Amino acid sequence: MGQARYFRGSRTNADWQELESEDARRARGQGWPTFRKTVKAERGDRCEVCGVRALSPEQKKQFTRAERQFNNLHLHHIQKIRTHRHLRFERSNVVVCCQPCHVFLEAKGAV
Numbered sequence: 001m002g003q004a005r006y007f008r009g010s011r012t013n014a015d016w017q018e019l020e021s022e023d024a025r026r027a028r029g030q031g032w033p034t035f036r037k038t039v040k041a042e043r044g045d046r047c048e049v050c051g052v053r054a055l056s057p058e059q060k061k062q063f064t065r066a067e068r069q070f071n072n073l074h075l076h077h078i079q080k081i082r083t084h085r086h087l088r089f090e091r092s093n094v095v096v097c098c099q100p101c102h103v104f105l106e107a108k109g110a111v
Contacts, residue, residue: 031089032088035089036075039075039096040054040073040075040096042091043096045073046073046096047073047096047097048095048096048097049095049097049098049101049104049105050098050100050101052071052098053071054071054072054073055068055071069099070098070099070100071098071099072098072099073096073098074098074099074102075094075095075096075097076094076095076096076097076101076102076105076106077094078093078094078095079093
């Protein structure tokens, strides 16, 4: 998951496959979609690094899938789930970020 290539949309990428594996889904837990949606809403549906806003449903229709990915918001775990499973739903352990900022955070190991 630490490589920048992960977010380039290739489902054959090993990092993507690891993140979407059954083990990874179990590690995140059943409450993950609700947690992700709640945290994004609490933080204004914008990237906490660069400030880009999530696209509205109307805006999403105007862009290609590749273009939309740049505005997709992710939750970046500061302490990785792999080593700190108990922090997976801890709000202080996540940063809401867009795709480019998530790539940067993963590559740099930054917060």
